[in-house]
Amino acid sequence: MAIATIMALVGCSNHRGWTEKQREEMRRDVRAYRELPYINNLEEIEFEIFSNDVTEAIEIDYPVYTTFVELPGRGDTVEVYVVQTIVSELQADAHNMRKIYPYRELVKEGILPKDLDRQSQRAFYECFARRVDNTFPSVASFFDAVLADTTSNSVIENMQRQCASDLFDWVVEVDEVIVFE
Secondary structure (H helix, E strand, C coil): CCCHHHHHHHHHHHCCCCHHHHHHHHHHHHCCCCCCCCHCCCHHHHHHHHHHHEEEEEHHHCCCCHHCCCCCHHHHHHHHHHHHHHHHCCCCHHHHHHHCCHHHHHHHHHCCCCCCCHHHHHHHHHHHHHHHHHCCCHHHHHHHHHCCCCCCHHHHHHHHHHHHHHHHHCCCCCCCCCCCC
8 A cells, every 4th residue: 555655656746747728728828929920820720739839848848837837927938939939930931931021011011012923022032031041040040030120120121121122122211210319
């Protein structure tokens, strides 16, 4: 009887994985990021696979759920895993770059002209992916740039503008500069 009790305790202490309920809660947390361009363009089944990948990565790094839940900056940590999963899926491939930087968003930001045909769009994304590959020596460095990409003069936006300029003679002119103090 004592041996069985000891074995049960040892067995329980070695089991550190999350319950299905805890995994489901994490997948709901990931859903809060559904509006990001790459994730927003995924079909529902693709999003389920994506959220499972994020949840699994977090569970591997934080095998004890309560340790993760009590983590200061938990929301920031989830965001890092979401972006890291996006970046690892993209790998700076021209086809995938259009998922994180959709054409309609680049038009809205004034980077690309309206009504580009598919061939011109493909040429832009191929140019952009080459520049990303040539600029960032690793996926980790690209990941860092994506996280830091919050200003209008970012490295990534400059690469996009350079490709648009090279391919379409598309130049953005600044009519007025307003400085707020």
